[in-house]
Amino acid sequence: MQTAALVATAIVVVALLWETATPWLSRRLELLRGRRHNLVTGIPAYDPGRERRAEQRARELLRSCVNDEEWGMYRDLGFLRVWGGQAAGPEVGWDLGGAPYAYLVYPHKPIVAYLPQTSQLLNEYCVEFPDETRPYGSARLPDSDDVLAKWMALRGDERRLIGEANLHLPGRQVDPRKVQRDLWRLRQWESARITQGSGAGAAASPSAADAGSGDA
Amino acid sequence: MKFLRMRPGYGEQLIAEGDVEVAEDEERLVEEFRRQLDQGMWAAVPVETDTGQREATLVQTFEEIPAGTARVIFFPRAAGGAR
Numbered sequence: 554m555q556t557a558a559l560v561a562t563a564i565v566v567v568a569l570l571w572e573t574a575t576p577w578l579s580r581r582l583e584l585l586r587g588r589r590h591n592l593v594t595g596i597p598a599y600d601p602g603r604e605r606r607a608e609q610r611a612r613e614l615l616r617s618c619v620n621d622e623e624w625g626m627y628r629d630l631g632f633l634r635v636w637g638g639q640a641a642g643p644e645v646g647w648d649l650g651g652a653p654y655a656y657l658v659y660p661h662k663p664i665v666a667y668l669p670q671t672s673q674l675l676n677e678y679c680v681e682f683p684d685e686t687r688p689y690g691s692a693r694l695p696d697s698d699d700v701l702a703k704w705m706a707l708r709g710d711e712r713r714l715i716g717e718a719n720l721h722l723p724g725r726q727v728d729p730r731k732v733q734r735d736l737w738r739l740r741q742w743e744s745a746r747i748t749q750g751s752g753a754g755a756a757a758s759p760s761a762a763d764a765g766s767g768d769a
Numbered sequence: 770m771k772f773l774r775m776r777p778g779y780g781e782q783l784i785a786e787g788d789v790e791v792a793e794d795e796e797r798l799v800e801e802f803r804r805q806l807d808q809g810m811w812a813a814v815p816v817e818t819d820t821g822q823r824e825a826t827l828v829q830t831f832e833e834i835p836a837g838t839a840r841v842i843f844f845p846r847a848a849g850g851a852r
Contacts, residue, residue: 563833569811593775594804603778604778606780607776607777607778607779607780608780609780610779610780610781611775611780611781613777614773614780614781614842615781617815618815618823618825618842619823620801620822620823623823663850668780679849680847680850681846681847681848681849681850682775682845682846682847682851683845683848684775684776684777684845685809686776686808686844688776688777688778688779689777689778691778692777692845693777694775694776694844694845695775695777695780697779698775698780698781701775701842701844702775702811702844702845702847704825705813705815705825705827705842705844706811706813706825706827706847708824708825708826709813709824709825709826709827710827713827714845714847717847717848717849718847718849718850719849719850732775763818
């Protein structure tokens with residue numbers, strides 16, 4: 554009788570240990586497989602510290618290239634507004650009747666064109682800057698480098714960048730409610746910045762920037 | 770003049786540096802410029818206007834780089850994103 558009880562207890566203990574250990578073992582196995590794959594392909598293992606350092610360097614480069622107001626905007630709101638430079642509109646054949654238009658530039662999300670006077674969204678331009686050398690297995694630039702690449706391309710050759718992008722109607726990838734909220738945040742930020750005087754935009758953010766990533 | 774290249778996982782990397790007034794340096798920079806463009810990079814020059822505004826110019830040849838430029842930034846050429 555005692556033996557049966559001991560055997561039953563042992564079975565229960567083994568079963569519980571198995572249940573507990575299986576997920577842990579699976580994770581370890583996945584990690585080992587990943588490391589072996591990286592060794593074979595020559596890709597170093599994922600290092601979150603490296604990604605953070607890369608983003609920090611990218612932020613410094615962005616800061617050194619854009620205007621102070623734009624840097625403050627990105628730091629506080631997580632996106633940039635870039636004014637359109639074409640007389641008729643972003644694309645060939647458009648005629649906005651001379652109305653100014655602008656783009657919202659998010660990291661790793663489509664560029665959103667809109668009319669600042671009415672907050673009407675015009676289009677989404679999905680564009681990426683894939684580095685096919687993939688030094689760490691990914692073709693994706695740090696967030697701030699992606700924003701800087703878009704900024705430089707829009708400033709340097711707007712037509713060329715828009716020509717390379719895939720055009721979508723608003724709402725395809727970026728939630729229009731989020732864009733409207735961001736436009737409101739931008740207006741608040743600008744008002745506060747004007748009130749506080751130039752160069753005091755740092756404390757003007759309605760909410761902290763969350764330069765979240767998505768897929769462009 | 771410095772050539773910087775945006776890289777995934779790095780941020781920017783210094784890929785070449787030299788004085789365009791020195792013939793040897795200039796030759797090396799021209800060669801590196803061409804190599805980057807051959808690899809499919811776009812080249813941008815951050816510039817500051819007379820009014821202090823910061824802008825950027827995309828250049829397609831070494832000769833297009835404005836005189837006195839301190840740095841040229843190379844980044845992967847744009848491609849259409851998710852369909």
